[in-house]
Amino acid sequence: MSSLLDTLLRIVALTRKELLAVLKDPRSRMSLLIPPVVQALIFGYAATYDLNHVAYAVLDRDHSAASRQLVASLDGSGVFERVATLQRASDIATLIDARRALLVVQIDSQFERHLLSGQSADVQLIADGRNSNTAGTAIGYFSDMVDEFNTRWDQDHGLAPPPVQLVARAWYNPNLETRWFMIPGMIGTLTLLQTMMLTAMSVAREREQGTFDQLLVTPFRPFEIMAGKAMPSMVIGIIQAGGVLLVAQLWFRIPFVGSYLTLSAGLLLFLLAAVGIGLLLSAVAATMQQAMLYSMLLIMPFSLLSGLTTPISSMPRAVQYLTAINPLSYAIDITRRVYLEGAGLGLLTEDLWPLALIAALTLSVASWMFSHRMQ
Amino acid sequence: MSASASTSSSNAWPAKMRRVRALVSKEARQTLRDPSSLAIGVVLPLILILLFGYGLSLDIKNVPIAVVIESPTPQAVELAAGFELSAYFRPVSTRSMQPAQRLLLEHRVDGIVVIPADFSRRLAAGDAQVQLIVHGGDANRARITEGYVQGVVGVWAARMAAQGEATPSPLVNVQSRLWFNEANDSSYFLVPGLVVLVMTLIGGLLTAMVMAREWERGTLESLLVTPVRSDEILLGKTLPYFVLALFGFALCVLSAKFLFRVPLRGSVWVLLGASMLYVLIALGIGLLISSWVKNQLVASQLTMLVTFMPAFMLSGFLFDLRSMPTVVRLVTYALPARYYVALLQSVFLAGDVWSVIIPNTLVLAAMAAALALGSRALMRKTLA
Numbered sequence: 001m002s003s004l005l006d007t008l009l010r011i012v013a014l015t016r017k018e019l020l021a022v023l024k025d026p027r028s029r030m031s032l033l034i035p036p037v038v039q040a041l042i043f044g045y046a047a048t049y050d051l052n053h054v055a056y057a058v059l060d061r062d063h064s065a066a067s068r069q070l071v072a073s074l075d076g077s078g079v080f081e082r083v084a085t086l087q088r089a090s091d092i093a094t095l096i097d098a099r100r101a102l103l104v105v106q107i108d109s110q111f112e113r114h115l116l117s118g119q120s121a122d123v124q125l126i127a128d129g130r131n132s133n134t135a136g137t138a139i140g141y142f143s144d145m146v147d148e149f150n151t152r153w154d155q156d157h158g159l160a161p162p163p164v165q166l167v168a169r170a171w172y173n174p175n176l177e178t179r180w181f182m183i184p185g186m187i188g189t190l191t192l193l194q195t196m197m198l199t200a201m202s203v204a205r206e207r208e209q210g211t212f213d214q215l216l217v218t219p220f221r222p223f224e225i226m227a228g229k230a231m232p233s234m235v236i237g238i239i240q241a242g243g244v245l246l247v248a249q250l251w252f253r254i255p256f257v258g259s260y261l262t263l264s265a266g267l268l269l270f271l272l273a274a275v276g277i278g279l280l281l282s283a284v285a286a287t288m289q290q291a292m293l294y295s296m297l298l299i300m301p302f303s304l305l306s307g308l309t310t311p312i313s314s315m316p317r318a319v320q321y322l323t324a325i326n327p328l329s330y331a332i333d334i335t336r337r338v339y340l341e342g343a344g345l346g347l348l349t350e351d352l353w354p355l356a357l358i359a360a361l362t363l364s365v366a367s368w369m370f371s372h373r374m375q
Numbered sequence: 376m377s378a379s380a381s382t383s384s385s386n387a388w389p390a391k392m393r394r395v396r397a398l399v400s401k402e403a404r405q406t407l408r409d410p411s412s413l414a415i416g417v418v419l420p421l422i423l424i425l426l427f428g429y430g431l432s433l434d435i436k437n438v439p440i441a442v443v444i445e446s447p448t449p450q451a452v453e454l455a456a457g458f459e460l461s462a463y464f465r466p467v468s469t470r471s472m473q474p475a476q477r478l479l480l481e482h483r484v485d486g487i488v489v490i491p492a493d494f495s496r497r498l499a500a501g502d503a504q505v506q507l508i509v510h511g512g513d514a515n516r517a518r519i520t521e522g523y524v525q526g527v528v529g530v531w532a533a534r535m536a537a538q539g540e541a542t543p544s545p546l547v548n549v550q551s552r553l554w555f556n557e558a559n560d561s562s563y564f565l566v567p568g569l570v571v572l573v574m575t576l577i578g579g580l581l582t583a584m585v586m587a588r589e590w591e592r593g594t595l596e597s598l599l600v601t602p603v604r605s606d607e608i609l610l611g612k613t614l615p616y617f618v619l620a621l622f623g624f625a626l627c628v629l630s631a632k633f634l635f636r637v638p639l640r641g642s643v644w645v646l647l648g649a650s651m652l653y654v655l656i657a658l659g660i661g662l663l664i665s666s667w668v669k670n671q672l673v674a675s676q677l678t679m680l681v682t683f684m685p686a687f688m689l690s691g692f693l694f695d696l697r698s699m700p701t702v703v704r705l706v707t708y709a710l711p712a713r714y715y716v717a718l719l720q721s722v723f724l725a726g727d728v729w730s731v732i733i734p735n736t737l738v739l740a741a742m743a744a745a746l747a748l749g750s751r752a753l754m755r756k757t758l759a
Contacts, residue, residue: 027668027673028672028673031676031677031680035680039680042688042689042703043688043689045699045700045702045703046688046703047688047694048694048698048699049514049515049694049695050514050698051695051697051698053697053698054697055697070547096554097721097725097728097730097731098728098730098731099717102697115547120546120547120548121548123547123548123549124551124552125549125550125552126552126554127551127552127554128554128555129554129555129556129563129564129724130555130556130721130724130725131564131693132553132560132561132563133515133561133564135556136559137515137518139549139551139553140519140522142551143549146547149547153547160501161501161502162532162546164498164503164504164528164531164532165502165503165504165505166504166506166507166524166525167504167505167506167507168506168507168508168509168521168524169506169507169508170508170509170511170514170517171479171510171511172511172512173511173512174511176511176514176517176518177514178514178515180511180512181513193676193679194676197672197676201672205672288672289411289584289671290411292671292672292675293411293415293584296419296576296580296675296679297414297422299679300423301423301426301427301430304426304430304431304687305426305427305431309693310430310433310565311433311435311516313437314432314433314435314436315429315430315431315432316430318429319426319429319430322430341480341512343480347480347481
């Protein structure tokens with residue numbers, strides 16, 4: 001019993017020493033605490049697929065009341081911003097090539113006559129496909145505007161509305177704002193980098209500077225040294241996650257519908273896995289530079305193939321299997337579901353057990369390697 | 376007097392060249408023998424471009440969806456069959472809302488299409504409704520799904536109209552064409568963007584890590600007591616990494632063209648010229664950071680933070696720049712990646728559009744020059 005207490009005390013002492021070492025240097029303190037919050041703020045604004053300024057140009061060959069009505073509804077939408085009114089078709093290419101307009105709307109010269117005679121009228125839309133996702137979203141917005149135009153036209157001319165109407169609603173994110181999806185996902189993403197790296201580097205640094213040998217001659221057991229290296233990173237990870245969560249709630253005002261307890265449980269498990277990977281890296285790496293490099297090599301695929309920006313279900317099957325060993329993909333799913341849907345632990349088991357497995361595997365392999373090296 | 380000055384300067388030049396050559400060959404040898412810089416310069420770009428080229432996609436197909444048919448009238452069943460036939464959906468049919476809701480909550484489906492019990496009756500009256508509930512979490516995906524559902528319902532309505540079961544009303548038709556990416560393949564813009572990310576990361580990391588290591592080990596100080604001057608050290612350090620980074624760049628472009636089949640419609644020379652400028656900038660940022668913090672750990676983290684993450688989020692590679700708030704958009708103007716993304720997306724997909732190439736290249740050139748002067752000044756200051 002007393003030996004258990006001793007162990008705990010030793011781990012706490014080591015944790016305290018590590019935290020002091022990291023937090024005492026003002027530069028490293030800043031580099032740990034400021035970036036997650038600043039990134040959450042900037043990326044919260046930047047990382048959105050929603051468009052609020054669509055630069056467009058119009059080539060109106062009809063010059064009729066109907067075509068003017070369509071263009072006026074675009075101008076009045078608050079999203080479409082007219083950058084040019086074209087006279088010739090040859091101007092379209094110049095405008096699009098130079099990226100001055102995302103869309104060019106061409107209205108056929110028979111537009112109004114066709115509408116009045118009950119035929120369907122054509123509007124041709126040309127989009128700059130250099131970012132085809134943005135272009136697709138803009139085309140979608142334009143189609144919505146045309147749908148509204150159609151409905152109003154039917155009403156104004158006493159025509160029957162289309163026989164079938166689609167009434168769409170979005171759950172958990174009623175206004176379909178990308179931000180609601182992106183920022184909760186960042187809680188894990190922004191903490192992973194530094195948690196993992198901090199762990200990997202702190203061991204590698206001690207080894208490179210020779211202080212690791214000094215640690216070994218103290219009464220600490222290998223397990224205690226490992227725990228002492230893991231705890232500080234987890235503490236810093238929790239603080240960082242809390243910072244991002246505060247930005248999401250207080251600054252961006254995204255309603256948190258879940259339970260903080262569930263979220264903390266998920267995040268702790270995730271941080272444990274991240275720290276486990278960091279420890280494993282530091283056990284494999286001989287120098288700081290190698291530890292650094294290995295963490296970089298892992299961080300990139302972890303963060304890009306996590307489902308943060310592009311959906312996992314759109315990835316090829318082989319890559320989808322790879323994401324199964326990515327702790328971040330589970331963390332992002334957990335934070336999003338707890339944050340937006342209020343999912344409880346029951347619904348999250350499929351995310352929680354892989355995280356626990358990753359943590360258990362990496363921690364036990366790392367601890368085996370540590371004790372093996374130390375003897 | 377003037378003769379002696381000219382001889383001394385003509386003596387100085389070969390000596391300078393000799394010193395630079397010696398430094399370059401020493402650095403090159405060191406680089407080739409150091410597995411970590413080879414890993415950053417060659418292995419990292421290859422892994423990244425392969426993994427992300429295959430992995431990243433915004434194309435959405437096989438959307439799992441629940442179709443609730445509350446009363447199986449012929450019209451309702453025919454509409455539901457439209458979802459079965461569409462390549463974009465993987466539908467699950469249910470008879471009521473309860474199980475469908477459960478599926479949505481468990482993330483087994485992304486949306487629910489409800490064909491209400493009174494669908495056929497109201498269709499005869501001309502005001503039928505189909506309800507769609509999408510999981511709004513991923514707003515981009517939700518919007519695309521909504522568009523697909525609209526498409527299926529539209530096709531069904533047109534077929535009904537053709538069979539004379541419902542009357543069409545005059546509608547404005549939108550015929551949209553996507554220039555530069557006719558097949559609407561998201562890898563067309565993701566792969567050139569990835570080239571930017573990879574070059575940013577390897578350029579910055581190469582110099583940041585290596586220089587910081589020299590500062591940490593004090594080997595830079597021992598270089599200083601030799602007759603080598605500070606700008607010669609800079610040149611000697613940068614050149615080998617420049618070549619290494621260009622090698623990584625070549626690997627990226629080759630895989631973009633031959634593996635991912637992204638068309639290269641512009642000229643290779645424009646591509647190469649712009650990329651050389653960009654590599655210089657990335658190396659310069661790494662140099663600046665490392666001579667500022669002189670610590671491998673902080674240098675590499677800073678490099679990640681100030682180069683890679685902004686290049687990912689703020690360069691226009693994925694997210695539209697025009698839609699960002701003004702303050703954030705102003706920040707993007709300071710990022711070299713922004714100009715490089717614009718260049719690469721145009722040169723790959725649109726061709727040699729000089730109205731895009733010239734301004735962006737000029738900005739990159741100015742940034743490269745400023746960084747070169749800046750790191751020289753910083754180097755001098757630290758040496759003094």
